[in-house]
Amino acid sequence: MSDKLGMAEFEKFDTSKLKKTETQEKNPLPSKETAEQEKHAGESY
Incomplete structure (x- = not known):
């Protein structure tokens, strides 16, 4: 009833x-592009 009100x-x-x-x-x-660059930068460690 309160829903109707x-x-x-x-x-x-x-x-x-x-x-x-x-x-x-x-x-x-x-x-x-930025996400891909960061992904590849992290792989070099």
């Missing part, structure tokens, strides 16, 4: 009140 609140939520934000990736994954 929660959905009703969700459906009438006004998204225009939300602030616009820009997302920035803080820890990007290395490129495929």
